[in-house]
Amino acid sequence: xxxxxxxxxxxxxxxxxxxxxxxxxxxxxxxxxSEKIYVFFPSNINSxxxxxxxxxxxxxxxxxxxxxxxxxxxxxxxxxxxxxxTKTMLxxxxxxxxxxxxxxxxxxKTVESYxxxxxxxxxxxxxxxxxxxxxxxxxxxxxxxxxFSKLFFPIQPKLKRVSKLEDLLSxxxxxxxxxxxxxxIFTEYFKATSQMQFNITPLKNANTGIxxxxxxxxxxxxxxxxxxxNNEKRICDLFLIEKWK
Amino acid sequence: MKxxxxxxxxxxxxxxxxxxxxxxxxxxxxxxxxxxxxIFDQARNGLVxxxxxxxxxxxxxxxxxxxxxDIDSVIDSYNVPKAVVLIGNNAxxxxxxxxxxxxxxxxxxxxxxxxxxxxxxxxxxxxxxxxIAYETPMLTALVSFRRVFSKPVDKVGVLYRxxxxxxxxxxxxxxxxxxxxxxxxEISDDTSKIELDISSALQNLIRTEKVDALWxxxxxxxxxxxxxxNIWLPELKKKKVPLIVGVEALVNPELNFGTFAxxxxxxxxxxxxxxIVYNLKADDWQHSGVMIHPAISMYSVLNLKKAYEIAAxxxxxxxxxxxxxxx
Numbered sequence: 001x002x003x004x005x006x007x008x009x010x011x012x013x014x015x016x017x018x019x020x021x022x023x024x025x026x027x028x029x030x031x032x033x034s035e036k037i038y039v040f041f042p043s044n045i046n047s048x049x050x051x052x053x054x055x056x057x058x059x060x061x062x063x064x065x066x067x068x069x070x071x072x073x074x075x076x077x078x079x080x081x082x083x084x085x086t087k088t089m090l091x092x093x094x095x096x097x098x099x100x101x102x103x104x105x106x107x108x109k110t111v112e113s114y115x116x117x118x119x120x121x122x123x124x125x126x127x128x129x130x131x132x133x134x135x136x137x138x139x140x141x142x143x144x145x146x147x148f149s150k151l152f153f154p155i156q157p158k159l160k161r162v163s164k165l166e167d168l169l170s171x172x173x174x175x176x177x178x179x180x181x182x183x184x185i186f187t188e189y190f191k192a193t194s195q196m197q198f199n200i201t202p203l204k205n206a207n208t209g210i211x212x213x214x215x216x217x218x219x220x221x222x223x224x225x226x227x228x229x230n231n232e233k234r235i236c237d238l239f240l241i242e243k244w245k
Numbered sequence: 246m247k248x249x250x251x252x253x254x255x256x257x258x259x260x261x262x263x264x265x266x267x268x269x270x271x272x273x274x275x276x277x278x279x280x281x282x283x284i285f286d287q288a289r290n291g292l293v294x295x296x297x298x299x300x301x302x303x304x305x306x307x308x309x310x311x312x313x314x315d316i317d318s319v320i321d322s323y324n325v326p327k328a329v330v331l332i333g334n335n336a337x338x339x340x341x342x343x344x345x346x347x348x349x350x351x352x353x354x355x356x357x358x359x360x361x362x363x364x365x366x367x368x369x370x371x372x373x374x375x376x377i378a379y380e381t382p383m384l385t386a387l388v389s390f391r392r393v394f395s396k397p398v399d400k401v402g403v404l405y406r407x408x409x410x411x412x413x414x415x416x417x418x419x420x421x422x423x424x425x426x427x428x429x430x431e432i433s434d435d436t437s438k439i440e441l442d443i444s445s446a447l448q449n450l451i452r453t454e455k456v457d458a459l460w461x462x463x464x465x466x467x468x469x470x471x472x473x474x475n476i477w478l479p480e481l482k483k484k485k486v487p488l489i490v491g492v493e494a495l496v497n498p499e500l501n502f503g504t505f506a507x508x509x510x511x512x513x514x515x516x517x518x519x520x521i522v523y524n525l526k527a528d529d530w531q532h533s534g535v536m537i538h539p540a541i542s543m544y545s546v547l548n549l550k551k552a553y554e555i556a557a558x559x560x561x562x563x564x565x566x567x568x569x570x571x572x
Contacts (some may be wrong), residue, residue, distance in 0.1 A: 049564035055463050060409075070294055142523075160520060162426075163513065166392065166565075167542045170385050173419060174539050195424040 040072040083221035088209020093184035104211035104241035114206040132157040135171040135180040267297040274326035280333035291515025310447040328355040383416040433439030496548040504551040515541030
């Protein structure tokens, strides 16, 4: 340590300046840190393609698209994002820390209905029993999907959960299930993909939200919200909607 | 000193990680015997992530040193588990040997197997088994190809040897439901004739039958490197026919062979096995006999170079492909 008081004073000033600069860099880094958005929306588009398209359009936002429910939920718990884009019922049932700011709309509605696709004999909800096996896209995990299916069936069937739409077709093709329960929007996908003759049975009590943009409570995801509100077709198409509202 | 302690601690964690436990004495016990390796680890993780909250789970690594006595110790230590899951052919072989010598002890244990080649043969000798086939179902591969390329796939050629005859016949029936006609040609096992057989079969399928695609089952005899070089590649050079295969290495652009690969997803196989475990529990662990399930979830790999030979870029849906190999 220097003995000269002037030198000591100079050192103190320099230290303060350095500290101030470091603090400024730290603060500015936090301000400039990009929003972190997690997306989970099972469809016929694989998660990597969806992520590439979204990242291409929504600049300056850190977007991760998940292909599986388990991975999505696990990451939210370990590294919570600023916001999520996912099925509405998943936000409402399992993501209590997130508040819905925008809902996806299709043909003037923010809700959609479910159907059962089957082959062979016409499917009947009344004939479902505890041994009936229904294939479903895993949107809410084992317990969540079980609870969800109770909305439609007086007697709870067994569920075979899969992560991808095409896996549901495999279940039908190999006669492993009585039918597949999907959002009605996906009926055309199966008709286009398969040459099998499908029976379509609409399900009652089945209006659930299409997709939601939900922000962490007390948090902020303004940049993403702004992009979504622009209702760019390329983004809306990824979620099979016409606009966000 | 602190450094040394840290190293010892890390080593201890590593050693313990080789056998892993998620124990809860109130839950039914499931023991997983697994071979080490990337795809086996992925399948194991898929399975464990699904069942660890509802079952008491132990993971035991099987290797060349694992003896019948080792397996017996494990079974005894968990007071005869409700189910064992065997991952890979080595795990199955070890368990079959053990079960044959301990029929009384193992007769109540439900067995689930995944990632085993020629699973029907592999599990013969096990009484209560649910096995997931590791081969890509032909139908799944063809529908997947048709979905990505949006091309008519009305007639598909298949070369196969006798061990796969039953598999091909069964899946020909499934393909008919998708209006895909299978033209299969059986290839002799006679090594003096096999090259000629492959050559004439390919000529027949490509030039006479004019198939829309060829589906190649995983057969390391038909796909021997010398046959690839001397017969397959020269014939396929003359007429561009898409090849749909079940192994990623065959769509490597440098090999210039396969167009599109459809392969069982190991993580999803683990998850499919988890479903079976839950179903067994729901049925009070009462399943008997041998049940073989087709693998449901696949991932696809596209050889972009070969894809351009049969279609323009705008004619195939890359967003429906899991992985694209460019060069």
